[in-house]
Amino acid sequence: MDMPIAPARLAATPERDTPDTPPPIVLSRPIRQSVPLVFASAHSGRNYPADFVATARLDALTLRRSEDGFVDELFAAAPAHGAPLLAATFPRAFCDANREPWELDPGMFEERLPPWVNTASARVGAGLGTIARIVASGEMIYRRKLRFAEAERRVHLCWEPFHTALRDLVEATRRQFGACLLVDCHSMPGNCHAAQPPADVVLGDAHGTACSGAVMRRAEATLTGMGYRVRRNDPYAGGYITRHYGRPHEGVHALQVELCRPLYMDEARMAKLPAFDRVQRDMTALVAALAGLGPRLDDD
Secondary structure, eight states, X not given: OOOOOOOTTOOOOOOOOBTTBOOSEEEEOOSSOOSXXXXXXXXXXXXXXXXXXXXXXXXXXXXXTTSOTTHXXXXXXXXXGTOOEEEEXXXXXXXXXXXXXXXXXXXXXXXXXXXXXXXXXXXXXXXXXXXXXBOTTSOBOBSSOBOHHHHHHHIIIIIHHHHHHHHHHHHHHHHHHSOEEEEEEEXXXXXXXXXXXXXXXXXXXXXXXXXXXXXXXXXXXXXXXXXXXXXXXSSOOOXXXXXXXXXXGGTEEEEEEEEEGGGTEETTTTEEOTTHHHHHHHHHHHHHHHHTTTTOOSOO
């Protein structure tokens, strides 16, 4: 599967093996991968570099509100069901792995950006590019403008290792089983229900282009059977990960799962609610149901 090629002019990747710089990803593998599934959590990272916090105009709790809080833990049972789980450790406010590598807001940087940078996407316009201008609640992150070299550093340090690992997992799974289902795990804020009726879970398949109907139907039936209100593709049809990797005609299916945060966490305090354990058990049941599809991921 083709991946974006980083321009040759990029600086060398910074050293990661230092006490102050944890690995950018955590990959939890089963003893033996027995199902054609890969789970990924790009937005649950919560390791905030000290230099980033120092340049921010926001307190630590406000910065954290961009996280998909605890989503990696909700799907932690994936390896026990034979599927790997890849999770970013870096926070979304620092670098967003669910974007193209070079979606950047020119107003955030001291110098003119190179012509190959995507400065015109809707995500950049919203302030939520690869290097975000704002947190999810709308507040500006930075006290001052950044150097482009800082964006290069973060893409090397965070974005590239995440997508190298994800690409390798998807390709290895497809080679082993003949197909792969990538489950892109996210959460959504409780105030996102401008549309009606409200939903507990939004399933995104890029409007039918990123995965088969069989995958969507299995996920939807499982969740509704547990009592969740489920919508398809509204308001989240799938971000970069779902749309980039989801190529059913090539045997790779991608499904985005968005869970409403108030189901399991206090958004204001970034803390788990007592209901967390129940939601975690339900997501484990979803993992098992999708694993039950086996290698036949296409429509019947």
